Amino acid sequence: MKSIWFLLSGVLLAGIARAQEINFSRVQDMAVWYNQSLKTDKLNSVKLNYRNVQYGGVIAYNSISAMADMPLIAKSKKEAANTGYFSASAGAASDKSNQGILNNTLGLLGISYALPIGKNETYLAAGFQGVYYQSNLNVNGGALFGDQYDKYGPVEGMASNDRYASGWSYGYFNLNAGISVFNNSAFNKWYLGASVMHVNKPYTDKNKTKEYRLSQAWGVQGGYRFVTGLDDDECAFYASMNWQGKAYKHFFNGTWSTPVKQLPGTAVGLGLGYRYEDALVPSIELRYVKLIVGISYDMNISDISASGIKRNGLELALRLDF
Template sequence: MRKFYRLAMLLWVMGGSFNQLHAQIDPHFTQYYVYPAWLNPALTGAFDEQYRVSGIYRNQWGNISSPFSTPGISLEFTTEKNINVGVSVLNQTAGNGGYNYTTAYGNVSYTGVRFGRNETQRITFGIQAGLIQRRWDRSKLTFGDQWNPITGYNPGSASQDLITRTSAGTFDVGAGIMYFDAEPGKKANVFAGFSTAHLTRPEDKFSANGEGKIPMRYTAHAGVRLTINEMFSLTPNLLYARQGTAQEKMVGAYATYKATSEVDLMLGANYRFEDAISPFIGFTYKNMVLGASYDINTSDLGKMTNGANSFEISLTFIGRKATKTPEIEFVCPRL
């Protein structure tokens, strides 16, 4: 029963009640800057190479018998026409009830707004469109009338509670804008962006009357890469997201040390207000970036789950161009 109560509370925190959908229902990541397709569609193709593959995996509240598990993968391509394209797929499974949240999007960005010396000041626009699919596994649910006050739960007792819908799919659209300074050799390169998800206000078929709407998610993010010297840089960054009545505020920084001509070491941390501290460690090798983070919960939710925390691992692979552009080093607005 304790595990059931914890899971019920966690689902309430993430998704609100089934009667009215006010709180955040979308998954979130601590390493939000390494999964650009989820953060902001304007980041699609915001790199000076041919293609980029980004993957991330988040495991949350492992002390629960069925923890929240969220893998995501994206693929982006750049072109010579100021138009970049990408696709992304994300899937979250949560709890003993077999809850599953899946998204599949196609992204398109326009990168033709460039100004400044060597046109390294850039503004990009992006849009994404795709499908959201949510479903439950009724066979994994238990109901109040299956519990006997003396003998306990009886799986052989049929419940009179009827669930008329166990899955729902809907079309979804999002958009974003991004500014970044890609000029090499500067002491400070600034980047900032804003995105809105669920612009179409998709219907929430799991609401009480089936006419609820999934609230839009607003995300603002920014940072600056500070070049200390040829070997060392520091990148403070911040994020603010809001969906319904739920909001997420995060600040952090990571340092990059050039260990060799092919290897960079990274170390940093994020702080999610009223929630968790998240140390981060990673490295780059040639065209690959590998990172890992661990959320140390600081809120009352951590006490309720017996100190269960979350971890993430991310991997990015970038396809290099056969011939580099005249720029010495393109300053990417994220890892």
């Protein structure tokens, strides 16, 4: 039983201990997290996400995020075509395990500028983010770790052999940058971006040793959305590919939606995502005017199933444009 707890703890730490790792499946809503320049419209937006992941019902963690972004442009110019604009974003996110073993939080502020480069709503954009990231590991209360503690509390003068560092925490400031080109024509909307996170390669230990300095993370983002002129059906495909050192995480998502003619302003949609070598993610989407609600479910296809551990995840997403 003890070996199982070690295995599950390793899975948990590997799964959510990565800095600014945004795992939500709606790539189209999370693009700005990875690349600030991908504020591709002139709408004020609020995006909320919640994800619950369980490993065989034994270990689970919850991820939440919230972001607000807005164009810094006069109201009279929002409807004007081919108009350059600044945008600002603010966001917060958290990953927390079910017993409080690991708790990651971050706060984000970003700004971008989009410059028109064509007559058909085509823009070139650049963006920058400042992020503060905090991670806490607390395993003192468990039966597995915390050798400076007994059932009565901390043991005075006890030397620790705990290589998992009970009570360990760190925080750092991070800089991200990105560029993109995108188009917002009436029926064909697309974007292509590239970004780098951890530009400043922050240290993740108090002694600031080079072995614990974060590698830069590189990303490529792309998306294409087609809107039919007759029925206002929408078909779209999105991709987010990320590399950090030898690690990588890629996500691909296809969606389709159609209006409900009996309910003006309402639409329903279906989607299928693929997290590379990890999961298939079917989803449904409900729209009402400028409100979008999405529900997704992870179907694990990774190698973890060979260990006999089953993993699943439920995700809820809300987006409001105004």
